[in-house]
Amino acid sequence: MNLPKSLESLIEHFQSLPGIGPKTAERLAFYFLKENKMQAKSFAQALEKVSEDLTLCKECHNVSESELCSVCQDTSRKQNVVCVVENPLNLIAIEKTGYTGLYHVLHGVLNPLKGVGIDDLYIESLLKRVKKLYALHPDLEVILATNPTMEGESTAMYIKRVLRSEDMPNLKITRIGRGLPTGGDMEYADRSTLDNALQGRVEF
Ligand SMILES: [Zn+2]
Structure with missing residues (x-):
């Protein structure tokens, strides 16, 4: 049957x-x-x-009910720091630490084994956005907050290379990480661990 x-x-x-x-x-x-x-x-x-x-915010690709998400609409947030995350759940985790800057959501990490390449992530739009923000805020900082996994690390490395290949000499690039368990997802980290990792970010 x-x-x-x-x-x-x-x-x-x-x-x-x-x-x-x-x-x-x-x-x-x-x-x-x-x-x-x-x-x-x-x-x-x-x-x-x-x-x-629901749609994706046209600026940062966060989930949103309108063209711009609530973070991008909020002009009182710091405009000179962009936190790059893998997905909207990681954004929410970081938001809980009290972070008040901008975000950029990649929607994944580079993973050749699963066929996820550069064009599958919002990296091109990150570069465009960083250039635009850098022109307005020469003290711009990009925090690479991909997860401490192998794929997260190689994605962070790749983005750093892309950003460094542009003429933005004062651009600060940092990496979140201290205290986050290797191989873990920040979605499951408690608030203070994540806050420490964010506060203790290092030049990358
Ligand atoms: Zn947004």
């Missing part, structure tokens, strides 16, 4: 998500079958709302 088409389709959709294998996809699909229909409906609506209402 084959599964009904609609159920098969749902399983395939779950399986296409990051980190979901075939067994988990089946379990999730059957969960919705067993639970009441209202829950499935509200889940579908939440998904629809996210895809319709």
